[in-house]
Amino acid sequence: MEKLMLLGDEALAQGALDAGISGFYGYPGTPSTEIIEYVQRSKQAITDKVHRTWSSNEKTAMESALGMSYTGKRAMVTMKHVGLNVAADPFMNSAMTGAHGGLLITVADDPSMHSSQNEQDSRFYGRFAMIPVLEPSNQQECYDMAFYGFELSEKYHIPVMIRLTTRLSHSRSGVVRRNTLPQKPCNKPEDIFQFMLLPAVARKKYKNLINLQERFVEESTQSPFNEYYLDAKDYSKGLITTGLAYNYLREVYGDAPIPYPVLKICQYPLPASKIHELYNKCESLYFFEEGMPIVEEQIKGLGFSGMKPIHGRLDGTLDRDGELNPNKVAKALGLPSKYGKDVPEIVAGRPPALCVGCPHADSYLALNEAIKEYGRGHVFSDIGCYTLGFMPPYNAINSCVDMGASITMAKGAADSGHFPAIAVIGDSTFTHSGMTGLMDCIYDKSNVVIVILDNSTTGMTGGQDYTAFGRLEEICLGLGVEKDHIRTFFPFVKNHEEMIRIYKEEIAYEGVSVIIPRRECVQTLKKKNKREA
Amino acid sequence: MKKDIILAGVGGQGILTIATILGHAALNRGWQLKQAEVHGMSQRGGDVQSHLRLSDKDIHSDLITMGDADMILSVEPMEALRYLPYLAADGWIITNSKPFVNIPNYPNPEDVYTEISKTTNHLLFDADQIAKDIKATRSMNIVVLGAAIKHLGFSEQEIADSISAIFSRKGEAIVEANLKALKAGIALS
Structure with a gap:
């Protein structure tokens, strides 16, 4: 069968397409973006009419995927780890309703924060919702787990989480395909109570979810993705790896066999009996987890006396934060750690x-000028390329917390008398989570200036569409911003004085102002010109 | 046989194209491949790197072990130095010498060259100038690739076949420019 060179993200997307999926839903976010981008380029997806357009945010995406599952079809929702915070409400409740058609919730975590504001571990959410979690260790498993995940989801009528991490999402390797499965027909759930979480129904459903836990553990224990190498030469250490940490362990030993017993865990809840067996056989346990020490903490608990030594991220055997690599794993096992030479001091960051040529640069330079008299500390910003406006030479913004927080933090500051209170948010981020915050400002007549930097794309993740494209003024007007206080300009060096004047006028206005600097992202423009050439 | 290569540069300089060509040639041999890339925020004018691993046996880790890399292949001289902890004692640095200056504190290029010459095996050349001389300005990255292939154990024919296959949809002229750049690079090694 055909072998493809795919990123982990792409392998999962191709697996889901071959496994008969009917729809992908998601909002771009590194390192998850390439899943839906791959589907959007896929001829197979186009021929099979698979849903593949972007959603407004992770919550709407999650709910749409749940709606598709309601009809008996297979669906996937994709997001980065912090996106699951946005989708947490439907996510938690989807564990209660369960799925009808297979439902995969794919969350890509970013340990080491390559492109994120934290390194939260989505396995916590999986455990919190009490649903099975699959964590592939390589690109082939990404592909295969799509098939397996849908089967598991339909067998127990439960959503299944697929947890990826940056190194797998963004690393390419060979993937062997399987025969494709047809899409499922559209049919309603047989149980009319299934998606009805009225308390009386929900209580029963929760008991049902609790009762399923034992079955999920059995599934994990039997899982083809969990591997148990309990016979070994040396029982002084027992090793437990999760997800792709197994690869680093194999790498460290090269062609030599691993001398200690190993549990390779890629499916949760944990196969408890196997961990008991390992613990009983070995003098100590070592945990290698890509992410937070979730398994380690579960086993170690409070560390009662008489317990065998348990090593990992909690006792400093491994760094408490950041992603793993072969060198860290070797060091933890007391093996000689290789190293080239130090980076010479002259190497600058x-x-x-x-x-x-970025339009945001022009918008920031004018904004800095317009608020010079107030000093720093007046600009609340958001998540996107424009967060780089924090760096010199701009030094233009003072906060970056979560999608949409610019507007609502500016509002809170304005409510306490902070003046001027300015929010800077991207067009796509505004679509994602800015509108409801703007409604709060309008309701309270808060004295804020909201700058929606419109580069007509979702820039930071590589230039994706977004749902409110071309309708920002109409939306602001519809939400209740006064027409005279919705201002636009073309952010360009020639317009510097005009931009300063507009900023100043709206700062002087006591109420809600929206300023929309609009010029296309230079990257998407370049791509567009290339395509047309 | 196993080749661990750190590809280095600044976002947008074309290191992923080098990876694609080497990967294609390795696959033609029936080898395995793993290639870790950088996407997202760091691409915006920041330093980027790709771990490219080629082997005739199974490859486990997506990341190269520090001290194990056979080569640092860089399209920018200071960026080559950033990955020295990865380079094996007998590994090669093959790098463009033309600085990409987009930061105010870029070091004196001569100091950068001195540091590069401290490594046992290195090749340092102005790939931008060479590409310009042969009228293939946009193929600077392929000049760098050309200089590396001998040390990676690939023949000119293997790489040329991959270049032709990968660039064919962009037209004959682009294939030719890249093949010329490949030859110019090979001449350096």
Whole structure:
């Protein structure tokens, strides 16, 4: 069968397409974006009419996927780890309703925060919702787990989480395909109570979810993705790896066999009996987890006396934060750690920066000028390319917390008398989570200036569409911003004075102002010109 | 046989194209491949790197072990130095010498070259200038690739076949420019 070179993200997407999926839903977020981008380019997806357009945010995406599952079809929702915070409400409750058609919730975590504001571990959410979690260790498993995940989901009528991490999402390797499965027909759930979480129904459903836990543990224990190598030469250490940490362990030993017993865990809840067996056989346990020490904490608990030594991220055997690599694993096992030479001191950091010609740069330079008299500390910002406006030479913004927080933090500050209170948010981020915050401002007549930097794309993740494209003024007007206080300009060096004037006028206005600097992202423009050439 | 290569540069300089060509040639041999890439925020004018692993046996880790890399292949000289902890004692640095200056504190290029010459095996050349001289300005990255292939054990024919296959849909002129750049790079090694 055909072998494809795919990123982990792409392998999962291709697996789901071959497994008869009918719809993908999601909002872009590194490192998950390439799943839906792959589907959008896929001829197979187009021929099979698989849903593949972006949603407004992770919550709407999650609910749409649940709706597709309601009809008996297979669906997937994709997001980055912090996106699951946005989708947490439907996510938690989907464990209560369960699924009808197979439902995969794919969350890509970003340990080491390559492109994120935290490194939360989505396995916590999986455990919190009490649903099975699959954590592939390589690209082939990404592909295979799509098939397996749908089967598991339909067998127990339960959503299944697939947890990816950056290194797998963004690493390419060979993937062997299987025969494709047809899509499922559209049919209603047989049980009319299934998706009805009125308390009286929900109580029964919760008991049902609790009762399923034992079955989920059995499934994990039998899972083809969990591997148990309990016979070994040396029982002084027992090793437990989760997800792709297993690869690093194999790498460290090279062609030599691993001398200790190993549990390779890629499906949760934990196969408890196997862990008991390992603990009983070995003098100590070592945990290698890509992410937070979730399994380690479960086993170690409070560390009661008489317990055998347990090593991992909690006792400093491994760094408490950041992603793993072969060197960290070798060091933890007391093996000689290889190293080249130190980076010479002359090597300077090269942090990411706004592109040459970026419209945000012009918007920021004018904004800095307009508020110079007030000093720093007045600009609340958000998640996107424009967060780089924090860096020199701009030094233009003072906060970056979560999607949409610019507007509502500016509102809270304005409510306490902070003046001027300015929010800077991207067009796509505004679509994702800015509108409800703007409604709060309008309701309270808060004295804020909201700058929606419109580069006509979702820039940071590589230029995706978004749902409110081309309708920002109409939306602001519809939400209740006064027409005279919705201002637009073309952010360009020539317009510097005009931009300063507009900023100043709206700062002077006591109420809700929206300013929309609008010029296309230089990256998407370049791509567009290339396509047309 | 196993080749661990750190590809280095600045976002947008074309290191992923180098990875694609080497990967294609490795697959033609029936080898395995793993290639870890950088996407997202760091691409915006920041330093980028790709771990490319090629082997005739199974490859486990997506990341190269520090001290194990056979080569740092870089399209920018300072970026080559950033990954020295990965380079094996007998590994090669093959790098473009043309600085990409988008930061205010870029070091004196001469100091960068001095540091590069401290490594046992290195090749340092102005790939931008070479590409310009042969009228293939946009193929600077392929010049760098060309300089590396001998040390990676690939023949000119293997790489040329991969270049032709990968660039064919962009037209004959682009294939030719890249093949010329490949030859110019090979001449450096």
